[in-house]
Amino acid sequence: MKITQVKARVFEWKGHTVPAQAHFCSNAMDELWDKSDSMGTFRFHGWTTVEIETDTGLVGLGNVALAPPIAKAIIDQYLAPLVIGQDPFDYEYLWQRMYRATHAWGRKGIGMAAISGVDIAIWDIMGKAVNKPVFKLLGGRTKEKIPCYASKLYRTDLKSMQDEAQSYLDQGFTAMKMRFGYGPKDGPSGMRENLNSVAAVREVIGDDVDLMLECYMGWNLEYAKRMLPKLERFEPRWLEEPVLADDIDGYAELNQLTSIPISGGEHEFTHYGFRQLLEKRAISVIQYDTNRVGGITAARKINALAESFSVPVIPHAGQMHNYHLTMSTLASPMSEFFPVHDVEIGNELFYYLFKGDPEPVNGFIDLDDDVPGLGLSLNHDHFDQFHIIE
Numbered sequence: 001m002k003i004t005q006v007k008a009r010v011f012e013w014k015g016h017t018v019p020a021q022a023h024f025c026s027n028a029m030d031e032l033w034d035k036s037d038s039m040g041t042f043r044f045h046g047w048t049t050v051e052i053e054t055d056t057g058l059v060g061l062g063n064v065a066l067a068p069p070i071a072k073a074i075i076d077q078y079l080a081p082l083v084i085g086q087d088p089f090d091y092e093y094l095w096q097r098m099y100r101a102t103h104a105w106g107r108k109g110i111g112m113a114a115i116s117g118v119d120i121a122i123w124d125i126m127g128k129a130v131n132k133p134v135f136k137l138l139g140g141r142t143k144e145k146i147p148c149y150a151s152k153l154y155r156t157d158l159k160s161m162q163d164e165a166q167s168y169l170d171q172g173f174t175a176m177k178m179r180f181g182y183g184p185k186d187g188p189s190g191m192r193e194n195l196n197s198v199a200a201v202r203e204v205i206g207d208d209v210d211l212m213l214e215c216y217m218g219w220n221l222e223y224a225k226r227m228l229p230k231l232e233r234f235e236p237r238w239l240e241e242p243v244l245a246d247d248i249d250g251y252a253e254l255n256q257l258t259s260i261p262i263s264g265g266e267h268e269f270t271h272y273g274f275r276q277l278l279e280k281r282a283i284s285v286i287q288y289d290t291n292r293v294g295g296i297t298a299a300r301k302i303n304a305l306a307e308s309f310s311v312p313v314i315p316h317a318g319q320m321h322n323y324h325l326t327m328s329t330l331a332s333p334m335s336e337f338f339p340v341h342d343v344e345i346g347n348e349l350f351y352y353l354f355k356g357d358p359e360p361v362n363g364f365i366d367l368d369d370d371v372p373g374l375g376l377s378l379n380h381d382h383f384d385q386f387h388i389i390e
C-alpha cells in the first residue's frame with residue numbers, strides 16, 4: 001500500500017460562540033500589563049484536519065488543534081512530500097523522516113503538532129487496513145471501560161460553579177476538573193477568590209470525588225509556592241500546569257513541596273521532552289496530547305517511559321487519538337472528557353467537526369471492538385458553521 005495524497009484543511013469556526021468572562025481561567029498572558037484579551041492565547045476556534053489517501057482507496061483521518069493555518073502550511077509544504085509514495089505501515093520510518101527533515105525548526109511546538117496530525121492519520125489507515133480498531137494495534141484492552149473526568153468548571157460565580165459540579169455528579173462522574181480565575185497580579189484577594197472557589201466546589205462534591213485543579217500556566221513559582229500549602233486541605237488529585245511549560249526546574253521544585261501531585265506535559269513534545277520531566281521528577285501526572293506530542297508513534301514511547309517511572313499518563317483532552325492509547329496502556333488510569341457544549345474556549349469544537357466520539361455513561365467511555373481505525377469521520381452536519389480553507 002502506498003500513500004498517494006495528503007490533504008490538510010483548516011476549519012475556522014464562524015458559528016455562535018459563548019463570550020469568555022474576565023477571570024474565566026488563569027493563563028500565561030496574565031503576568032503582562034496588557035490584559036485586554038488574555039483569553040486569546042488559548043481559544044481553539046479552529047482546527048486542521050489531515051486526510052491521507054492511499055492507492056487502495058483507504059483514507060486515514062488525523063487532526064491538529066494548534067495554529068491551524070500554520071499546521072496546514074507545514075503539512076502541505078514539508079510533510080506531504082516526505083510521506084507520499086511511502087507505505088503507511090512504515091510508521092516509525094515515516095515519523096523519523098518527518099522529525100529529522102524538520103528538526104531545525106519542527107521538533108517542538110507547531111512543527112511537532114503538524115507531524116502529529118500526519119502520524120494520527122497514518123495509524124487510522126493501518127487500523128482500517130487490518131480491519132481493527134487502533135487500540136488493538138497498540139496492545140488491546142487493558143481495562144473494560146475508560147473512567148473519565150468531566151473537565152470544564154471555568155471560573156464564574158460560585159453558585160453557577162456549584163450547579164455545574166452537581167450536574168457532573170448527576171451524570172455519574174466521580175472526578176472533575178475546575179479552573180482557577182486568579183493569579184499573581186490579583187494579590188491576596190485573588191488568592192482568597194481561588195481558595196473560595198475550590199471550597200465551594202468541594203462543598204458540593206464531598207470528599208469522595210476526585211477534584212483536579214487547573215492553572216493553565218497562569219501562576220508563577222512564588223505564587224504557586226504560597227498557594228500549594230493552602231490547597232492541601234482540599235486534597236486535590238493534582239494541580240495542573242502551575243508555571244510555564246519551559247520551567248522544568250520550577251515543576252520539580254513544586255512537585256517535592258507538598259503532598260499535592262503536580263501535573264503537566266500538555267505543552268511538552270516527544271519522548272525526549274518527557275524524559276527530562278521524568279528524570280527530574282518534575283511531574284506526577286503526564287498530560288500529553290497525542291495531536292501535539294508527536295502523534296501515536298511518539299505517545300506510545302512516552303507511555304513506555306511513564307510505565308518505567310511509575311507515573312500515570314492521563315492525556316489532555318478526551319478525543320479518539322488519546323482514547324485509543326489510554327485503552328491500551330495500563331499506565332493510563334483515566335481520560336479527560338470535555339462536556340459537549342456550545343463553543344466557548346474551543347475545547348468543544350471537536351464534537352462539531354468530527355463524528356464517532358463515544359459518549360460517557362456513568363463517567364465511563366468505551367471503544368467499539370468492531371470499528372476499524374480510530375473510529376472518527378468528518379461531521380458534515382456543521383460544515384456550514386465553519387470557514388473552510390482547502
Ligand SMILES: O=C(O)[C@H](O)[C@H](O)[C@@H](O)CO
Pocket residue numbers: 025042151179214216266316317336345347
Ligand atoms: O487541561 C485542559 O483541559 C486544558 O488546559 C484546557 O484545554 C484549556 O482550555 C485550559 O482550561
Ligand SMILES: [Mg+2]
Pocket residue numbers: 214216240241266316
Ligand atoms: Mg490543562
